[in-house]
Amino acid sequence: MSRHLKRDLVILVCVALVVAWANGDLKDLLGIPGWQSYAVRIINMCAINAVLALSLNLVNGFTGQFSLGHAGFMALGAYTTALLTMDMAAKDRVFFMTPLVEPLRNLTLPFLPALVLAGIVAGLFSLLVGVPALRLRGDYLGIATLGFAEIIRLIIQNVRKVTNGALGLKGIPPVVNLWWTLGSAFVCYLMLRNFLASSYGRAFKSIRENETAAQAMGIDLFKHKLLSFFISSFWAGVGGGLLASLLTTIDPVQFKFPLTFQVLLTVVLGGMGSLSGSIIAAGIVTYLMEFLRVVEETHYWGSITIPGIPGLRMVIFSLALVVVVVWYPKGLMGDRELTVAGIKGVLGRVRQRLRIKGGRPA
């Protein structure tokens, strides 16, 4: 960052201004109203999905360990955030069947510590899961992590004293706004980017390329896999916490395997091993999820009625995953990154080609 510090700061300030505008913060100061709540909500979802995709990509794309347990860690984060931010009255309203255990009942934290704790709880559980599971490889690891996620979900569903069981939690304070979601995505991106540029990140990539060779070069496979899994789960927990606060209601059924599927779809679409790919794909997938609602609604054009087909969106998305995997296994970005220099290079080449076409060779 230091080389382009001025440029980056300018970009950052501009983005911050736009966020402030969208969030409605300029309303009191300058009288400029914020963006429509629908648009804001989609951007919030984009940012949360970006956090989730980035974190899954760290394990699946950069470390080459195929994990399918994201939904479980998201559930842990979501429940931790919810239980720590709800006040006592809200908790008593929800826990009418089985009262909540005592220290949790009258414990209410501000959002930031709750969110960090959500990440830490998910991270600690990931160590519990990772110590046995990360001895496995490839597809077995995927199935084992899927199993652990399902076990976590079933525990949440059954420990009613803490989680209210299948009834779920309602009335979670809707604290999140664009600052929280985009801020988390930004911090997550920066952290992963810098981490991947460090010696740890290089070790992760070498494990992905060839475990045996990495081991021969003196890399402690287990330690690095576990570290990657921990960071990934930490951010999955944070993402789950953000989601809980955005949705304000959570229940165990939400965190079944289809949730992991959606994150996996984003990662594969963006390219396994590309941070910017994950962010772009998170935007595309989230936007399409909303945009494609069109196909599920009934349309009336004069006398013609086009019936909507509920559920068609997921058909399109699962088909998209198969098509991408079979024909474009690299996804949007492969393992490349979108950088300012890269964009400049592409623009330069386009300009050069245009000049040649125009009869004035560069």
Next chain:
Amino acid sequence: MQLSMFFQHLANAISLGSLYSLVAIGYTMVYGILRLINFAHGDLLMLAAYIVYYGRGMFHLPWVPSILLAILLTAAIGIIVERSAYRPLRDSPRTTILISAIGVSFLVENLGLVLFGGRPQPFPLPVFFDSGSAQEIGGVRIENVTFAIPVVTLVLLYVLLHIVHRTKTGMAMRAVAKDFDTARLMGIDVNRIVATTFAIGSALAAVGGIMWGMKFPQINPLMGMMPGMKCFIAAVFGGIGNIQGAVIGGFILGVAEIMIVAFLPSISGYRDAFAFVILIGTLLLRPTGLIGEKVAEKV
């Protein structure tokens, strides 16, 4: 607990176990040949149940043709899935094919939701398997379908073992499972053998699905998800790639699941977690399964 109660549970357990075995065989055969977890296998079970449902309800076919149609169509769909989603990726990393398989599974489930609707449908029952028709043996009431499932499983297992061990195609299958490339060098049409394997596995899943519908006569587009997962676990538990192992694994899983719910009702909420605990335990303690052979991981 009374003895008759125990036998009642045992009968249920054996019939659930046979269902698991039937579907687990398909997993184990495909894994044995392609080293692929065919995630969509459980969803073929759902498709077969729906084909029978529509064959009976919409086209008023008699039982035998509608069951045969379901088996044939499901086998054909299995071949199509292999051809379109797995074969192009045969040289890709295994996780890539697994992602494709997960995609196919979700595609089939969601297509099911779109085409069949999400509401559970009552599965038609032949008179012989009607819920009223049951036998009483020593105070234990056993429904006919509970009897029929293990019998069907054993007959199909016999036929399958005959195919695998006594026919030329079966020999080719074993050769492909042992060494894909060498089998090709020996002049075996590998693609045909893989397609045959998918057809047989899918046909078994179809029978499993129809029996499933008869035992739990309510079908919905997501019904294949959990059985699919559990049967895969049964296959791993028994020793993946090994047909007898899949059958034993399926039986043990089914019996254990029913018995745990029967004897320890306080943890019955964790019923579905139990299979995953077995999976993780197996993978960590004895990755080759109960009767799997030891294979050195090639670097």
